[in-house]
Amino acid sequence: MFKILQYSFYDLVRSRWSYVYFFFYLVLGFALLFLNSSVSKSVITLMNIIIVLTPMIGTIFGVMYFYSAREFTELLLAQPIKRSTIFLGQYLGIALSLTLSLVLGLGVPFMIYGVFQSSEIWNFGLLLVSGSFLTFIFVAIASNIALMHENKIKGFGYAIFIWLFMAVIYDGLFLISLVVFDEYPLDKFSLIATMLNPIDLSRILILLKLDISALLGYTGAVFQKFFGTNTGLFASIGILMVWTGIPIFFIKKISSKKDF
Amino acid sequence: MIEITNLHKRFGKVQVLEGISLEIKGGGIFAILGPNGSGKTTLIKSILGMVIPQSGTILIENKPIKDQWEYRNNLNYLPQIAQFPENLTVEELIGMIKNLRGQTANDKELIELFGLAPFMDKKLGNLSGGTKQKVNLVLAFMFNCPLIILDEPTTGLDPVSLINLKGLINKEKEAGKTILITTHIMDFVDTMADEIVFLLEGKIYFKGTVAELKKKSTQNDLEHAIATILTEKNV
């Protein structure tokens, strides 16, 4: 698997888009730090961007790569290599190269501006961990869609829809249910609804670590009580792992039945 | 060598293979023929494990290939349409496949044979169809395996390369290997093939030598023999 991962990774690292993505974060990091001049404020702004962007880029790149690497895949399929190895290798190659762009692109400017000496190091770390998880999750989901649909346009459409659903529509439904069931105690519901969407979960995890959590008021206190504890943190990371694991499992399952 | 029993494959509503049973003993050149859409490529891909049949078994060296991958160490495959990752150079591609297989390869010899040396540092995306096919051939012949599967090997080749290819195939045959070929060039089959498997609508319509086929269709020319089979079928 490592060899496949290596080749996919090199293939991507050499492609123009990885550089664009990397330089985007690099410029973003420097620009934010230059404008805000404080690491902590930059972290808040970055959160908004990461929460929206990493899933979207993960989705688009994931679908694009799996479609464009079809020849490579067919070439590999005729070689004495296990199927799951091929697909998991490709998946990890793309997820890792995107994560690397994110971590290096943001890491370099923040390192230069002294994030290691700053108390924000943990928040910044959490930001990168969430961003990486979101990348892994959405690349995996996109891979599944690309595997299930031969038609590129269709696959692309479904992938974008899934992203749109998770990033926007889900929160809309969440909001509507909160407003409609106003009369009932909603703490548990909010907590569960947040946990079920990795984008919301990452957003809340980061929000709670920042000063801005005070705005969350009473509801925030309930969340803080849960996420603030070790159990809460481990539960969240566990859920993010499940979110990563399930689509990966399906990559394995779908790819083992697919004809080429 | 290869033993196929009652193989069925359906893509959606289209039944491509309808109960194919076929035994190919080791050694010799076997041509798989049939009109477009008769299931040639599907049959080959089933043997390679790229297509997963709904039912039926395929044994290679008496072992079922379902969910297996190690057996592919002992076969070489030339895909029908030569498509490669466009970002890689020829050299990197050959290096990668060698690296993945970890077997000794006589790629140098083949590169010389097909005159690919000037193209080694070119990206695959920039190569012409014929050159790509030559790269494809290098990949298919560079390992020493008892089973060689060639899907339309003659596509896009110039006459010199075609002669080289025939030479290569004959050399492998003399080395006692089993070679499966699909092609539409009947002349190629006439001169090369030891045995013919004729597929029609997902079934084996005929299996035997070229001479037997000619005799059956009372035609002296293979092309006409096949045309006769097809028209008879349609009538």
Next chain:
Amino acid sequence: MRQLLFAAAIFLCANTPINSAFGNTLEVCSTCKITTITEAIAKASPGDTLLVKSGFYQEGEIVINKPLVLIGVDKPIIDGESKAGILVISADSIVIKGLIIQNVGVSYTKDYAAIHLSRCNYFTIEDNELRNVFFGILVEKSHFGIIHNNKVSSNATKEYSSGNGVHIWHSDNMTVTNNHLSNLRDGIYFEFVDESHIANNISTNNLRYGLHFMFSNNDTYYDNEFINNGAGVAVMFSKFIGMKRNRFYKNWGTASFGLLLKEIYDAEIEDNIFEENTIAINVEGSTRINYKNNNFIRNGWAVKIRGGCYANIFANNNFIDNSFDVSYNSKMNDNSFNNNYWSDYTGYDLDKDGIGDVPYRPVKLFSYIVNQTPETIVLLRSLFIDILNFSEKVSPVFTPDDLVDATPKMKVIQ
């Protein structure tokens, strides 16, 4: 009463009461004839000056019932050993200066204080340091008092077992200036206090409020700083309060605010700076209040209007980088917003007169929803919310449509 006023007038004229023209001076120290403050007070006549020399005096419930001047020389320490109150004063024309008073007893039934003044007029409490107090300076039913340059601190952890730094009840004409108040329940507490001035104080790290007004009218507080309190300032059930040039900073917590206004009328809020408060100003049932030239910077909510607010004017304020500029919980609006600078404003100024050509709507849809269903705040900073706010901005449906700043400034008002 006339005599008292006369005496007080003379007192106030004499800037240095130590060399007061009338009255004797008694010294207190461990090697003096008089070794305790209680003894000195017993021996003193009205109008005398007590010089308390540097030392440690373990005395509590020191009752002063005649006009005296009590001056600490080189910071003597009076320690109440956490038993009860320390100075208990019930006389006019008192001066308390230069003392360190510490360890006041905590009681759930009695208001023990470091300095307790009851029915005292013309007093001056100056340059003292009050440490580990329950109440610091407690004033009841008094007139014309000066509390200046004192430092009051405690280590309050629970509201019910802590007291206020400067607590004034049923009094008028008080001046509270240049004091430092920290780690108390309320830094300064006014209840039924009229015609009084609060200026240049720093109130910080208090459990409840930095400054608290109840039922007090015609007062002013200028140039104070309220930093990191449970809430900066609460003004309730009061009229004609002037609030100017104060700084409300980092009153940050789940239920914190810089300034709480409840049932108040006719106030002037000008030139204040509200920075990094959860809610900069929380307003409920307040009428005819002018908010002018204030700076609202990086607060959660800059102005949260909870209803019953009429005829308020917000003009020439800066609203910079707040999560929510203005929050309303109804569609009704009787307040006006003019000439403010809003950092979220995205309009243009074609005629270059410094005023945006498109009106600004300071109430975002999300802030309206959060008001209706507080739990929805968990969606803070979700992409969906940005889209929602944008669509409401384009065509308002839920937020009050007359709540606009028709003349938003293009640049920060200096």
